[in-house]
Amino acid sequence: MSLLELREVEVEYRRAGRVPVRAVAGASLSVEAGEVVGLVGETGCGKSTLARAAVGLLTPTAGSVWFEGRQLRPIGRRARSRSDARLQMVFQNPFSSLNPRRRIGEQIADAMAILRLAPANQRRDRVSNLLEQVGLPRNAAQRFPHQYSGGQRQRIAIARALAAEPSVIVLDEPLSSLDASAQAQVANLLKSLARELQVGLLLISHDLAIVRHIADVVAVMYLGLIVETAPTRRLWKAPMHPYTEALIQAIPRADGGGWLPEALPGEVPDPARPPAGCRFHPRCPYAFNRCLIEPPPLVEIVDLRRVACWLHEPGAGERAPSQFARPTRGPASAGGDQLDRV
Amino acid sequence: MSVQPVPLRFRVGFRRRPGTLGSAWRQPLAIAGMVLAGLWLIVVIFVPLIAPYDPLAQSSQLFSEPSTAHLFGTDELGRDVFSRVLWGSRLSLPLAFFLVVMAVVVGAVLGGLAGYFGGWVDEVIMRSTDLVFAFPTIILAMAVTAALGPSLRNAVLAVLVVFWPSYARVVRGLVMSLGEADYVSASRLLGASSRRALLVDVLPNVAGPVMVLATLDLGNAVLLLAGLSFLGLGAQPPTPEWGSMVNTGTQFFQRWWMGTFPGFAILSVVLAFNFLGDSLRDALDPRSSWAVQGRDR
């Protein structure tokens, strides 16, 4: 039984007088103990919305979220139950996720006070231990958030989440606002936390390269849907969805080779008016007739690998589209840069 | 090829340098405000010891010019203007303070409820504020006082009516925006009840802007009360209220000292609170030393 499970979750936003937008259009994934799941996608794919729904800050319009075998109750008027509080979140912006007027020691100790996890006299020690665990000095508890850098504040936010003794932590782009040095440090910290404490991590990011180093399993999201999930190494070796393949090819390599990364033609469509059939078909180099009509379901092709693409039949091999499929339109990098009419 | 030291040249600029001001409280206006307010505070407390005459005591020396015996001269009933001005502070300042505190409390509670619950609660409260805002402040205050009957007590009530909506608006806005703040969500995720989130996370961050508004409003309260009294709707004679004293002064225009000194008293108090309010706003502004703080430069 997975610790955290999302089953066909949909989140729809209603806007006055306009077409409702399904930011998340049916996503399923799961997180096990000690496992790091990386959810990757670009701007507008709905991953932040999915993160908030996964943790209970948003109520799904359809589908359900299951935590530790029970259906998760979203945050409402009443205070969250102690068991639900074992599902925690670290936010993207380290500057707005900490109360600027309270000392960080108090904020970290919040979980202990509210959930009655430790009596008052023990809290100080526990806070110091947590600070040490995330690589900050023990006496940092007396200070205020503005005295710390972005990377340090993210560690404080992680310490605050850990204080609730969580079994799963959802992290929404925790590394995006950080320096290269800080990114590496926090990434390593997250990985070791997952291993040592057997905490499940759902890590949302747009940076596929960094996710590759931390995550055990990667899920790729496009326009509100999860299009592929696979163990990290196998995803990189043979990305099966054309979008995943394009993402990997677009990453510049720092090898001094002067090689320009591949770009993806077209733009992300308006989530309020997604394309018919497969949502990726207007930009897909391998699209054929079926793709324009029928949306492909996310199915298991080989063990542990699921893809939503008509190019793959269940039971067929684990191959990247470029290895076996024929492009139905001009190669992505013909001539120059993109933004061709699609 | 090594780097040769090169003399630095100065680049001219006229813009005020941010961050080199040090504390907002060390600014000349802030100091002036604090000094003035401090002086008036001393007056309010020690007026029985400072004022040379009983403010209500009439004498036979009518309309005497300012002299060593009567620093500000005497009025139409021979009363010492200086003492009346000093005693007037005991009326205006504590009343203004009381008014602002009440307006803040009423406004913050109503605004907080509106922001938190939304729905019809929000609608009712917001339309009430709209009603008040639809009228010019002094007109509405006049109307209320006239309807209730001219007296200092009713003038205070009128000012309260016109002041509370600003706080309601501000607090409502803050409650609504802060409710979305990540650290509030984080608290809720940790199991905090909405009430705790409100008290611990939202309120302290609301206090700052409200305090700035309140400090500025102290001056406005003094002004409005004085204005109502000037129009005869507030304090009634023989109460030594500044506004009514200015009113009397206009009737006896040649005796300039009767109206001018109370007028200056009002001016200095309003200015003091304005300076203080501005400094408070600057002090609470998170803009500290800019530029070289490890940004992408």
Next chain:
Amino acid sequence: MSPLLSVSGLRVRLPTASGPVTVVDGVDYEVERGQVFGIAGESGSGKTISVLALLGLLPSGAEVGGSARFDGKELLTLDRRSLREIRGKEIAMVFQDPMTSLHPMMTIEQQLTEHMRYHLGLDAKHARARAAGLLHEVSIPDPTGALGAYPHQLSGGMRQRIAIAIALACGPRLLIADEPTTALDVTVQAGILRLLDRLRRQSGLAVIMITHDLGVMSSIADWLSVMYAGRIVESGPTGAVLDRPRHPYTAGLLAALPHPEAAEDTPLVSISGAPPNPQARPAGCSFHPRCKHAIESCASEVPDLLQVSDSRRLACPVDPLLVPA
């Protein structure tokens, strides 16, 4: 042929609450015509301030020293009027966030034609035609439609392309791009990089590319200078520097990158500590507190940027052969 831009001994001091702070501490480099010159560095390295100094865009109260000769003209001592002539016409700049570098209340057409008409003296009709042509050059799908749009109606990638079009409108010879793709998705970034590469090959445009992303540098820059704490610590042809870095900081930066080719389980090697705040730079070599190879003299002597081979410059006394590639 003499270089297009020749910077020598550039120093910049900025006023702060605690007194003036040296942000750029003696920088030398040369940019050739048609070359993409990369300046790599993290926060606090002074990379952005150093180019703002070239264009006279520093905040008032800043002190500038050294020399920056653009096509024979000394930029640092130029009067305001002449600088304004050069800005936009000979040297143009593109910034990181197109949402704040484009005017939110003006249409794209207005923003494109404004300085064109000033510098080139075109009338409205010609300016409009040229603007549409520029949008086509940067591969905007519907140039006429885009002309009438406002920035908030367009995506991040489109806005950055428009920012590039605006920069190139008057045919400058040098384009300064400060983190032009950092705020963009990786697929959109790839498009912008390809665009910049194509444009410079077509027109012989020289580009100063500033970014902390060594992958981006590798794809597009011919020459790479690495900045740390206000000084250049290493420079040379991009391929050579990234293939065999000789300064410990460059080597550290490379090691901290997630390598697509490396095994997944290896932790990211980060350089301990953080880049110093310009107000609190260490004595001697600014990098020494974080350097694994530091020797005694590093704490007191500031290493000069010396020529170590035909095309490489290095500011580090430690034997380069000891630094692992």
